[in-house]
Amino acid sequence: MRPDKNEIIRDIVLERRSLTEIAKRLGVDFSTVQRYRDDKITEEMRREILAHERIQGIEADTAIINQDRLDIAMTYESLAKRVERLITKAEQNEDDSFALAAMEGLRRVLRDIAQVQGKLATSLNVNVSLSESKEWVTLRQILAEVCAEVPATREPLLRRMRHHVLSVTKEGTVL
Numbered sequence: 001m002r003p004d005k006n007e008i009i010r011d012i013v014l015e016r017r018s019l020t021e022i023a024k025r026l027g028v029d030f031s032t033v034q035r036y037r038d039d040k041i042t043e044e045m046r047r048e049i050l051a052h053e054r055i056q057g058i059e060a061d062t063a064i065i066n067q068d069r070l071d072i073a074m075t076y077e078s079l080a081k082r083v084e085r086l087i088t089k090a091e092q093n094e095d096d097s098f099a100l101a102a103m104e105g106l107r108r109v110l111r112d113i114a115q116v117q118g119k120l121a122t123s124l125n126v127n128v129s130l131s132e133s134k135e136w137v138t139l140r141q142i143l144a145e146v147c148a149e150v151p152a153t154r155e156p157l158l159r160r161m162r163h164h165v166l167s168v169t170k171e172g173t174v175l
Contacts (some may be wrong), residue, residue: 076113
């Protein structure tokens with residue numbers, strides 16, 4: 001009934017703190033935290049927390065990449081403006097050869113901008129495997145219960161799963 005219950009569960013699943021540390025922080029015995037971990041934290045909860053943690057890491061990495069892309073774009077934009085000012089100054093001074101050289105430099109800068117934006121603008125895809133899906137965890141539990149209830153179904157089920165390449169995890173842990 002603690003307000004920080006979800007954070008404690010995350011600490012246990014992600015192993016951010018040892019069970020001993022968590023027990024001391026809560027003022028309970030180590031075995032109480034261990035029992036809670038074993039009895040109350042379901043496989044579905046574990047997978048959801050792990051998947052959420054992985055997605056947060058990917059989102060943080062994506063933010064860094066996007067910021068780097070913006071930094072590069074701003075640097076190139078600044079460089080392009082400086083080259084444009086040089087061209088304007090050279091034209092005002094009627095220095096055609098310098099203006100022409102500056103225009104060639106500007107052309108290269110603009111080409112580089114296009115290449116950089118083209119290369120860094122590729123979309124990032126986030127894939128979560130089936131084994132982390134809530135639905136798969138539930139389906140796996142249902143299949144295990146049915147196989148426990150009717151042992152004769154285990155072998156035909158595994159055979160069909162192998163045939164259709166559906167054994168997502170090791171057979172020993174599927175059923």
